[in-house]
Amino acid sequence: MPSVSQPVRVKVLFFGRLKEIAGRTQESIDLPAEANIESLFAHYASHYPELQQYRSSLVASCNQEFAPWNTLLHAGDEVAFLPPVSGG
């Protein structure tokens, strides 16, 4: 059924100050086909404008590996937005 666009359900995780801004630690969301990490972040930034200022100081992960912003998302993927890390 290539002509039918299936929504892509992904799990999204928030950490650090992003968790505080989004008011949640995780959620599942349905995305249009061809969605990537950048468009997913834009979705949240439109709901939580305060997020936008952190865009340039975040990295993203997909399925627990660091991932570029243009990574295409597939059903079942686990995406996280990660502020600068400060362990140690």
Add this chain to the structure above:
Amino acid sequence: MAAPSADITALVHEPIDPVALTAYVRGNADGAIVIFDGFVRDHSQNRRTLYLEYEAYEPMALAKIQEIAAHLHNEFSIHRVAMVHRLGRLELGETSVYIAVSAAHRAAAFDACRYAIDILKRTVPIWKKEYFEDGSVWADGELPPVPSATSAVKPAS
């Protein structure tokens, strides 16, 4: 792939036991153990710290710590590694991260231990919130390097 090792890698929510970890990495063929004991300082940027809270993306953080330990075996002539990070609320003076590396000779142990803590601080998804008398702040951190966009299209996992 590293040689099959008996390293200890963990994220814990209780106090870290440095004596047990150090004893664990110590082998009869070793001649040296180098330890990094990171603990909670009583100040940060001229403010008096009350306590810290650490959180992690736990499964990814543990996987990254295990990658670091495996990498140490590939790069340095070492015997065993213990790498443990604590999460949750930590009081002043409590150990937040403990790394012990054993080796036949000191140079490899020093180099591996230094490498391990430096890479941990740069790449492991753990975050620290500092609490002061007049508020709290997420600590400044480092942005992990991300693979280039040319490999962006991943196969479905």
